[in-house]
Amino acid sequence: MSSPLYEPSPLELERRAYRRSRARRSTVVALLSTLIFAVVAYLTVTNAPGWERTKATFFDVSYGWEVLPSILEGLWLNIRVLVVAAVCVVVVALALALLRTLRGPIFLPLRLLATVYTDLFRGMPLLIVLYLVGLGLPALRLDWIPTQAAVLGTIALVLTYSAYVAEVFRAGIEAVHPSQRAAARSLGLTHRQTMRMVVLPQAVRKVTPPLLNDFVALQKDVGLISVLGAVDAIRRAQIEVSQTFNFTPYVVAGLLFVLLAVPSARIADWVSNRAARRQQAGGLV
Amino acid sequence: MSASPPVLSIEGVVKFFGEHQVLRGVDLEVAEHQVVTVIGSSGSGKSTLMRCVNLLEVVDDGVITLDGEDITDPRADVDRIRRRIGVVFQAYNLFPHMTVLDNITLAPRVVHGLPRDQAAEQALDLLDRVGLRDKAGEYPDRLSGGQQQRAAIVRALATDPRLLLLDEVTSALDPELVGEVLRLVRELAEQGVTILMATHEMGFARQVADRVCFLDQGAVLEQGPPEQVLGDPVEPRTRQFLARIIDAGRL
Numbered sequence: 001m002s003s004p005l006y007e008p009s010p011l012e013l014e015r016r017a018y019r020r021s022r023a024r025r026s027t028v029v030a031l032l033s034t035l036i037f038a039v040v041a042y043l044t045v046t047n048a049p050g051w052e053r054t055k056a057t058f059f060d061v062s063y064g065w066e067v068l069p070s071i072l073e074g075l076w077l078n079i080r081v082l083v084v085a086a087v088c089v090v091v092v093a094l095a096l097a098l099l100r101t102l103r104g105p106i107f108l109p110l111r112l113l114a115t116v117y118t119d120l121f122r123g124m125p126l127l128i129v130l131y132l133v134g135l136g137l138p139a140l141r142l143d144w145i146p147t148q149a150a151v152l153g154t155i156a157l158v159l160t161y162s163a164y165v166a167e168v169f170r171a172g173i174e175a176v177h178p179s180q181r182a183a184a185r186s187l188g189l190t191h192r193q194t195m196r197m198v199v200l201p202q203a204v205r206k207v208t209p210p211l212l213n214d215f216v217a218l219q220k221d222v223g224l225i226s227v228l229g230a231v232d233a234i235r236r237a238q239i240e241v242s243q244t245f246n247f248t249p250y251v252v253a254g255l256l257f258v259l260l261a262v263p264s265a266r267i268a269d270w271v272s273n274r275a276a277r278r279q280q281a282g283g284l285v
Numbered sequence: 286m287s288a289s290p291p292v293l294s295i296e297g298v299v300k301f302f303g304e305h306q307v308l309r310g311v312d313l314e315v316a317e318h319q320v321v322t323v324i325g326s327s328g329s330g331k332s333t334l335m336r337c338v339n340l341l342e343v344v345d346d347g348v349i350t351l352d353g354e355d356i357t358d359p360r361a362d363v364d365r366i367r368r369r370i371g372v373v374f375q376a377y378n379l380f381p382h383m384t385v386l387d388n389i390t391l392a393p394r395v396v397h398g399l400p401r402d403q404a405a406e407q408a409l410d411l412l413d414r415v416g417l418r419d420k421a422g423e424y425p426d427r428l429s430g431g432q433q434q435r436a437a438i439v440r441a442l443a444t445d446p447r448l449l450l451l452d453e454v455t456s457a458l459d460p461e462l463v464g465e466v467l468r469l470v471r472e473l474a475e476q477g478v479t480i481l482m483a484t485h486e487m488g489f490a491r492q493v494a495d496r497v498c499f500l501d502q503g504a505v506l507e508q509g510p511p512e513q514v515l516g517d518p519v520e521p522r523t524r525q526f527l528a529r530i531i532d533a534g535r536l
């Protein structure tokens with residue numbers, strides 16, 4: 001805020017100083033209250049009865065370090081499944097959502113199909129889908145059906161999550177004000193062009209936070225492929241636990257999943273803030 | 286002018302957007318029961334000035350007082366000040382998910398704690414006065430532009446504000462609908478509502494305003510009674526601006 005012609009008045013300088021001092025005070029208050037809370041929490045936990053036993057069974061640090069490489073190797077499988085599943089989910093879900101926006105009697109079967117699909121896979125427990133796809137399909141012994149647990153698990157995840165994400169996309173499409181569609185159509189854009197250039201960009205922006213929320217849910221649920229026998233992070237931890245009856249490997253695997261989720265949450269915040277900053281008139285509210 | 290402090294006083298207000306200085310020391314006063322209109326070309330800073338008065342933007346210098354109270358003081362309670370100001374935006378900004386009645390009774394109920402039936406009664410009275418009583422249960426998107434804008438004015442009036450800010454309230458309307466909104470503003474002026482209004486309707490400004498301010502590149506270049514500013518302006522730039530408006534057939 002500098003201009004060669006403009007010098008702030010003493011009053012404005014005083015106001016700025018006041019705002020700065022308020023900001024400093026807020027920071028100090030936040031730091032202090034956090035610190036006090038942390039100390040109290042630490043003392044409460046470490047003085048609780050049974051803490052030593054709890055620590056040895058769940059938080060055995062040296063054992064945790066020992067199993068970390070093996071669990072990380074398993075996590076690599078989870079990450080690959082996650083990336084492939086996420087990409088497939090976005091494509092399938094977008095297609096489903098667009099099918100449901102089609103107008104005109106000729107598209108009725110497609111609309112119906114998309115509706116039935118989302119109803120079915122949103123309602124069905126993921127575990128059942130996993131069993132049906134992961135254990136049921138290979139039992140058919142057809143040549144073209146893959147047999148790897150990770151691949152089958154990915155298919156099951158995509159089936160279920162596409163149904164959820166399709167509904168998120170559809171909600172976003174419907175949240176775009178009808179006047180936007182009217183404006184685009186009146187410029188002569190077709191339904192498809194309107195969707196692609198005007199409605200979808202706004203819809204995706206509106207639903208970015210819920211989408212990233214579903215992404216985080218998917219990050220955790222990729223661990224479920226272990227029930228099909230895929231050797232992922234959870235499976236590795238399970239193998240360790242069954243040998244030592246110490247639950248630290250589960251905690252390690254769990255924390256790794258949390259670490260995986262944190263960046264997604266921050267990216268979600270960043271994306272929605274940036275969109276708000278760029279498009280809104282700004283100001284105080 | 287009377288001895289009591291003006292309802293609104295703007296002194297040396299400066300506003301930057303990044304490096305761009307949009308307001309360069311604006312001075313302006315609105316006394317009780319006065320109607321002051323701000324004219325100026327598009328981009329001269331009229332809306333920004335309005336937003337500063339309503340504390341939607343933080344001023345970068347200068348003082349704005351409402352009934353003698355410095356509202357640009359960072360210690361001031363923003364919500365309490367906004368309660369005393371009614372604002373109508375160019376684009377109506379009615380809430381599309383509420384009926385007209387709910388739009389109008391929202392602030393009286395939630396901010397001022399009026400009971401629902403009392404708020405509704407008062408709102409229906411106001412709607413009656415602007416000829417919209419039968420639209421109370423409609424949603425805004427099903428009203429014409431003029432009706433929406435009248436509803437928006439009623440919404441701003443429902444809390445009985447000390448000052449009404451009107452930012453080009455007729456710019457988004459067809460000429461045919463402009464009349465109904467201006468008629469309403471004129472009635473409000475006659476009832477003594479204190480109004481600061483940005484407008485391009487010079488004919489209206491001439492008839493209704495007590496004072497006209499010409500805002501040019503973020504500063505008040507000329508202000509005075511409408512006959513003087515609109516009829517016999519001193520500044521060449523004011524003349525240019527008015528000539529352009531006359532060319533556009535608006536005077």
Ligand SMILES: Nc1ncnc2c1ncn2[C@@H]1O[C@H](COP(=O)(O)OP(=O)(O)O)[C@@H](O)[C@H]1O
Pocket residue numbers: 280281282283302307325326327328329330331332333334
């Ligand atoms: N939020 C904003 N960010 C950056 N520049 C802005 C913003 N709002 C307004 N401006 C700029 O400020 C100037 C004055 O705008 P405005 O007050 O809307 O003018 P008017 O209402 O007189 O047409 C314009 O040049 C505009 O581009």
Ligand SMILES: [Mg+2]
Pocket residue numbers: 331332333452453
């Ligand atoms: Mg404007």
